[in-house]
Amino acid sequence: MERKLILISxxxxxxxxxxxxxxxxxxxxxDVIVVAPDSARSGAACSITHTLPVSLKSRRxxxxxxxxxxxxxxxxxxxxxxxxxxxxRICPRKPDLMVSGINHGDNASCSIHYSGxxxxxxxxxxxxIPSIGYSLRTLAQQCDFAPYRETTxxxxxxxxxxxxxxxxxxxxxxxxxxNLQGLRVCRLARGIWNHEWIPAQNPRGVDAxxxxxxxxxxxxxxxxxxxxxxxxxxxxxxxITIDMTAYAAMKGLKPLEK
Amino acid sequence: MERKLILISxxxxxxxxxxxxxxxxxxxxxDVIVVAPDSARSGAACSITHTLPVSLKSRRxxxxxxxxxxxxxxxxxxxxxxxxxxxxRICPRKPDLMVSGINHGDNASCSIHYSGxxxxxxxxxxxxIPSIGYSLRTLAQQCDFAPYRETTxxxxxxxxxxxxxxxxxxxxxxxxxxNLQGLRVCRLARGIWNHEWIPAQNPRGVDAxxxxxxxxxxxxxxxxxxxxxxxxxxxxxxxITIDMTAYAAMKGLKPLEK
Numbered sequence: 001m002e003r004k005l006i007l008i009s010x011x012x013x014x015x016x017x018x019x020x021x022x023x024x025x026x027x028x029x030x031d032v033i034v035v036a037p038d039s040a041r042s043g044a045a046c047s048i049t050h051t052l053p054v055s056l057k058s059r060r061x062x063x064x065x066x067x068x069x070x071x072x073x074x075x076x077x078x079x080x081x082x083x084x085x086x087x088x089r090i091c092p093r094k095p096d097l098m099v100s101g102i103n104h105g106d107n108a109s110c111s112i113h114y115s116g117x118x119x120x121x122x123x124x125x126x127x128x129i130p131s132i133g134y135s136l137r138t139l140a141q142q143c144d145f146a147p148y149r150e151t152t153x154x155x156x157x158x159x160x161x162x163x164x165x166x167x168x169x170x171x172x173x174x175x176x177x178x179n180l181q182g183l184r185v186c187r188l189a190r191g192i193w194n195h196e197w198i199p200a201q202n203p204r205g206v207d208a209x210x211x212x213x214x215x216x217x218x219x220x221x222x223x224x225x226x227x228x229x230x231x232x233x234x235x236x237x238x239x240i241t242i243d244m245t246a247y248a249a250m251k252g253l254k255p256l257e258k
Numbered sequence: 259m260e261r262k263l264i265l266i267s268x269x270x271x272x273x274x275x276x277x278x279x280x281x282x283x284x285x286x287x288x289d290v291i292v293v294a295p296d297s298a299r300s301g302a303a304c305s306i307t308h309t310l311p312v313s314l315k316s317r318r319x320x321x322x323x324x325x326x327x328x329x330x331x332x333x334x335x336x337x338x339x340x341x342x343x344x345x346x347r348i349c350p351r352k353p354d355l356m357v358s359g360i361n362h363g364d365n366a367s368c369s370i371h372y373s374g375x376x377x378x379x380x381x382x383x384x385x386x387i388p389s390i391g392y393s394l395r396t397l398a399q400q401c402d403f404a405p406y407r408e409t410t411x412x413x414x415x416x417x418x419x420x421x422x423x424x425x426x427x428x429x430x431x432x433x434x435x436x437n438l439q440g441l442r443v444c445r446l447a448r449g450i451w452n453h454e455w456i457p458a459q460n461p462r463g464v465d466a467x468x469x470x471x472x473x474x475x476x477x478x479x480x481x482x483x484x485x486x487x488x489x490x491x492x493x494x495x496x497x498i499t500i501d502m503t504a505y506a507a508m509k510g511l512k513p514l515e516k
Contacts, residue, residue, distance in 0.1 A: 045304035046371040053458050053466035113304040168504040185511045187503040196342050200311050208311035239507035245445040246426040249497035253443045
């Protein structure tokens, strides 16, 4: 039986702790190719680089003790660029699975739209590869990922075994806890970022603003949401569609056709 | 009756021809505030700027002959940053309508994910403002926007009058034609970008790649898609949901809950 091929990316850069742990864990499931940004690209969303050439650097290539192969590449572009380059220029064949993360910071609710972690996942899903993004609700650069190891591998195995529906990928978010309460299949909570700008001045007196913000969950009591799961100690697994068509809204627009 | 307030942004920058035309047209419907990037940000998607301070510059502020007010601001950030800054720091109240574009280049099918034009629209929709992105299938920096004037205003008027469902915004794409065949309410076509990288070398001999690509419509005969509409001379109006939950996929994942 052919060995599974797993592509890994992230938005925190190839040196981040989260992608290191994820890489270790995925090596138990198959051969691994890591293509990740050369430095942090948080908030990169699905952005692409087309005004500059994008470069790749091989950081490591070796056979593991278990016989599995590991390649690590850094890329000067965005997370989406990493996936596009990996698929067209590095991977010997279409990967069986793509995983992204583990992001330092959650990508639940509306934050998914800004996420480079999920940008890489969306790109991979557009290329019809079963794809999973993993994120941890933490602000720390160094943290204990051990509580998420078993669940992370279990979800990846499930997807390797069963696949995912066409145009669907997974957004997995973990709360920062010593012991997960369990796992919930969720929908994205409705949420909004407020108070997003802190005024500043540069040394020459020019006004400027730093982006920050306070997240507000607009439906804190809805138990079927990713935010509720995180707030209550559960891993949140949210299936995400890349078909953003609002089918239910089509009928109401028909008068525009005249 | 209070005058309508319309916020305008784009990803081609505040000097682009497309946003200039859109601004002229929207002034017939209300007061206009333009907040757009200081230079081109194509492919910015929903990216945000949080590692640098973002600055704003007032470019114009005047009362029009018809009594309507016009403000134009440029911003050093992404299209999403523009909208966030506009709403929190510039607009005197929540706008009645947000429009983005007119983009030089279509944002149909999967290209919506990379689009800065639609990034601004998604951000505005997240803030619960009726929002519309307009894009023209062209590669030209200067083009004739006259054929799209009436339809653009008509769609904006429709949204001002009827609103849009919660979490739904519009993605409007125009074909490059002298006369539109009409308007179609569509879904996003399934599509894929192939052959995306052109190898290059920098002057020091380092390998690099330029992002390019060939778009392939995976369902060219589906008459209900945005791509079909564009290919046949119609304006394509696609309702877009910002709730990316794949509800139909939830049941199949339930075994993960154990």
